[in-house]
Amino acid sequence: MSTEPIRFDTKIAVLLRGDLESWQRLNVTAFLVSGLGATLPEVVGEPYEDADSVSYLPMFRQPVLVFEGTKETLKAAHERALSRSLPRAVFTADLFATGNDRDNRAAVRAVPTADLDLVGLAVYGARGAVDKALKGARMHP
Numbered sequence: 003m004s005t006e007p008i009r010f011d012t013k014i015a016v017l018l019r020g021d022l023e024s025w026q027r028l029n030v031t032a033f034l035v036s037g038l039g040a041t042l043p044e045v046v047g048e049p050y051e052d053a054d055s056v057s058y059l060p061m062f063r064q065p066v067l068v069f070e071g072t073k074e075t076l077k078a079a080h081e082r083a084l085s086r087s088l089p090r091a092v093f094t095a096d097l098f099a100t101g102n103d104r105d106n107r108a109a110v111r112a113v114p115t116a117d118l119d120l121v122g123l124a125v126y127g128a129r130g131a132v133d134k135a136l137k138g139a140r141m142h143p
Contacts, residue, residue: 011128012128012132014066014124015066015069016069017071018122034122034123047060069140079137079139093121
């Protein structure tokens with residue numbers, strides 16, 4: 003078994019609007035990355051097991067990098083992610099007022115792409131493509 007660090011040619015990144023409250027940042031991040039894990043099996047690693055043979059669910063196989071930016075930064079990143087056909091998940095401000103998955107999807111469906119009030123965006127893809135999509139964002143403090 004190799005002990006060399008694993009280097010990934012892909013990146014999982016979340017971009018959050020900088021004016022969110024702490025609880026909103028955590029909630030949005032959790033919702034956004036759930037979409038990646040549910041639809042992109044290559045991002046999920048093997049299940050875990052402790053020394054007593056108790057099993058645990060698998061997690062992402064690589065780190066999730068979290069960034070923040072302005073409303074304008076999010077809009078531009080969303081446009082670049084779309085133009086690069088990167089797998090993506092969105093969280094809009096409208097979703098803070100809904101309480102279930104059906105209403106969440108309806109709230110997004112009701113707004114044209116260019117008018118989405120984005121508060122969060124998750125993207126996955128080749129490192130360079132993700133870096134270009136998130137240009138202008140800064141690492142979350």
